[in-house]
Structures are given as C-alpha cells and as structure tokens.
Amino acid sequence: xxxxxxxxxxxxxxxxxxxxxxxxxxxxxxxxxxxxxxxxxxxxxxxxxxxxxxxxxxxxxxxxxxxxxxxxxxxxxxxxxxxxxxxxxxxxxxxxxxxxxxxxxxxxxxxxxxxxxxxxxxxxxxxxxxxxxxxxxxxxxxxxxxxxxxxxxxxxxxxxxxxxxxxxxxxxxxxxxxxxxxxxxxxxxxxxxxxxxxxxxxxxxxxxxxxxxxxxxxxxxxxxxxxxxxxxxx
Numbered sequence: 001x002x003x004x005x006x007x008x009x010x011x012x013x014x015x016x017x018x019x020x021x022x023x024x025x026x027x028x029x030x031x032x033x034x035x036x037x038x039x040x041x042x043x044x045x046x047x048x049x050x051x052x053x054x055x056x057x058x059x060x061x062x063x064x065x066x067x068x069x070x071x072x073x074x075x076x077x078x079x080x081x082x083x084x085x086x087x088x089x090x091x092x093x094x095x096x097x098x099x100x101x102x103x104x105x106x107x108x109x110x111x112x113x114x115x116x117x118x119x120x121x122x123x124x125x126x127x128x129x130x131x132x133x134x135x136x137x138x139x140x141x142x143x144x145x146x147x148x149x150x151x152x153x154x155x156x157x158x159x160x161x162x163x164x165x166x167x168x169x170x171x172x173x174x175x176x177x178x179x180x181x182x183x184x185x186x187x188x189x190x191x192x193x194x195x196x197x198x199x200x201x202x203x204x205x206x207x208x209x210x211x212x213x214x215x216x217x218x219x220x221x222x223x224x225x226x227x228x229x230x231x232x233x234x
Contacts, residue, residue: 008024008038022045043058057197057198060199064186080094083096091155094226102133126233129230130231134226139218140218141216151176151193155170155171162229168225169225170224170226172221174222176194178191178218179215184206188202189209
C-alpha cells in the first residue's frame with residue numbers, strides 16, 4: 001500500500017487536481033491502511049488549493065493516530081488557527097485549543113490577547129493562570145426509520161466574581177452523523193455530518209464503539225467548558 005500511495009503522490013505532483021487520485025487517497029485517509037501516509041500526501045494539496053475544511057480533516061486524522069503529546073498539541077494549534085482565521089468557525093477553534101490543553105504539559109508559549117478580554121490589566125507577573133477543560137460526549141444510536149435531532153449550537157460565558165480575574169466559557173453542540181468507518185485498533189471512528197463533512201476522531205474508551213457499525217445514524221451531544229482561574233503569586 002505504501003508503494004501505491006507513493007504513486008498517488010507522484011500523480012498529484014503532475015496534476016494536483018486529478019479527481020480519481022484525490023478520491024482514492026481520501027478513501028485511504030478514512031480507512032484502516034496507512035491513513036496518516038495518505039493524509040500527508042493530501043495535506044499540501046489542500047493547503048495550496050485553499051481547501052481548508054479538507055485540510056482540517058486530514059490534520060484531524062494525524063491527531064487521531066499520533067501518540068506524541070507535543071506533536072498533537074502542534075497539530076491542534078494549527079487546526080484551531082485554520083478554523084479561526086480561514087474558515088471562520090470560532091467554536092471549532094475553541095474546541096481544538098481546548099483539546100490541546102489536555103496534552104500540553106508545562107510547555108512555554110506566548111499568546112496574543114484580544115482587547116475584549118476584561119480585567120487583563122489586573123494580572124501580575126508570577127501569578128498562575130489555570131485553564132481547566134471539561135468535555136462530555138453523549139450519543140444515542142437512532143433506530144431505523146426514526147429521525148435524528150438535527151444540528152444546533154449554543155454557547156454561554158460567565159464572568160468570575162472573585163477578587164482575581166476568572167470566568168467560564170461553555171458550549172453545547174448537537175448533530176446527527178452517519179458512521180462511515182470504525183478502527184478498533186486506534187480506536188477511532190469516522191463519521192459524516194449532515195453538511196457533508198467527513199470527520200475522524202480518536203475514541204478514549206474503546207467500549208464506546210461496541211454495538212456501533214458503519215451505516216448507523218447517531219445523535220451526538222458535545223458539551224465543552226473552559227474554566228479560567230488565577231492563583232496569587234507565591
């Protein structure tokens with residue numbers, strides 16, 4: 001298969017828009033055999049062509065199959081930037097940044113802060129800004145003949161009332177998806193959304209894949225919250 005993917009790469013070097021080659025690689029990206037290798041071939045094609053939703057998709061596949069926390073953080077930051085700057089999807093950017101927090105263990109970084117952030121001038125050198133990310137996923141398999149709940153998105157922000165700055169941002173997203181593929185070895189699941197996006201996500205608990213098969217329709221509710229607190233300097 002590696003030789004076939006290399007042939008696809010060579011074909012796209014001659015014609016980056018070759019539909020049959022792109023379709024074949026997309027199938028490999030969402031399959032079980034060499035998905036990351038296929039994703040790396042498509043990555044520069046989608047980036048050069050400005051197909052940012054497809055670029056995010058292949059980057060998500062790389063995240064799902066990567067065991068290096070630092071590499072996952074870099075990929076998730078890139079995904080967040082694409083959502084924020086190129087696609088204009090703020091809540092998807094928030095989700096990617098928040099997922100990166102779970103893997104980012106003490107790495108130093110510099111962030112730009114919007115003027116909309118209130119009480120920022122109250123922060124002092126030496127204080128610790130604590131970001132705690134919470135996530136829950138609830139899903140229900142839709143019985144044949146029944147209609148899914150559809151797609152919706154809600155967000156809320158609550159300012160902290162303590163002496164130091166703080167606050168909570170929470171989002172809840174509901175969608176109906178169709179299972180395209182399951183990879184129990186990773187484990188991961190590939191689903192198609194109602195708007196045609198194909199997404200592959202790593203599953204933390206393998207038991208959640210039990211009794212799910214390709215073709216099933218599932219109602220999924222994602223609830224995410226980011227709680228920010230500040231600890232006084234020692």
